[in-house]
Amino acid sequence: MSAGSEKMRDFATQAAGAFQKHLDLAKTVSAKADKP
Amino acid sequence: MKTSPAPREGLSVQDRKFLAVAAKANEDQIRLCRFAEKKAKSPAVKDFARKMVADHTAVAGEIAGLEHTRAHEHAKALPHAWRAHVHLAQHAHPRHHPRTAKAGHPPGNDEISKLRGKSGADFDRAFMQLQVDFYARTVEKLDGEAKSAGSEK
Numbered sequence: 001m002s003a004g005s006e007k008m009r010d011f012a013t014q015a016a017g018a019f020q021k022h023l024d025l026a027k028t029v030s031a032k033a034d035k036p
Numbered sequence: 037m038k039t040s041p042a043p044r045e046g047l048s049v050q051d052r053k054f055l056a057v058a059a060k061a062n063e064d065q066i067r068l069c070r071f072a073e074k075k076a077k078s079p080a081v082k083d084f085a086r087k088m089v090a091d092h093t094a095v096a097g098e099i100a101g102l103e104h105t106r107a108h109e110h111a112k113a114l115p116h117a118w119r120a121h122v123h124l125a126q127h128a129h130p131r132h133h134p135r136t137a138k139a140g141h142p143p144g145n146d147e148i149s150k151l152r153g154k155s156g157a158d159f160d161r162a163f164m165q166l167q168v169d170f171y172a173r174t175v176e177k178l179d180g181e182a183k184s185a186g187s188e189k
Binding site: 005007008009011012013015016018019020022023025026027029030032033034 | 048050051054055058078080081084087088091095098102157160161164165167168171172174175178179181182
């Protein structure tokens with residue numbers, strides 16, 4: 001995957017920020033799901 | 037995929053590839069989370085899957101907007117006759133658009149196949165591990181794109 005234009009890279013930056021929050025939430029939910 | 041993507045004038049080859057990869061990953065994530073929303077046992081996992089479906093549906097709209105806006109920006113700079121051509125190319129055959137075409141897509145993706153045999157807490161754990169891996173991988177790739185700004189012209 002490679003974003004060529006500045007506009008695409010702006011989109012990639014914003015998406016990275018949003019998906020970092022998803023990652024943090026996934027880790028939290030995953031930790032709960034791991035408990036019996 | 038059996039169908040050909042509709043032309044998206046105004047986008048560089050690099051941008052088109054980027055959007056195609058992003059759209060495919062986003063679609064797979066929506067499909068997987070819809071599946072998990074139905075099959076998960078834990079309310080927390082169901083809620084997570086529901087939120088991801090909503091968020092990634094919004095992302096799909098942003099990707100479509102990027103394609104549409106850039107194509108129309110380009111079309112404004114074209115002679116009138118060509119504007120009509122660009123418009124027709126974008127809108128005449130929506131069923132051939134890669135993200136609206138159904139025929140080329142299998143009913144599930146690799147992740148769904150891996151999860152089909154699991155149930156209950158076992159399913160929840162496996163799904164959430166896939167999600168942690170997916171977002172870790174995706175954030176890493178997107179950070180790489182952001183840091184490469186200005187290095188590729």
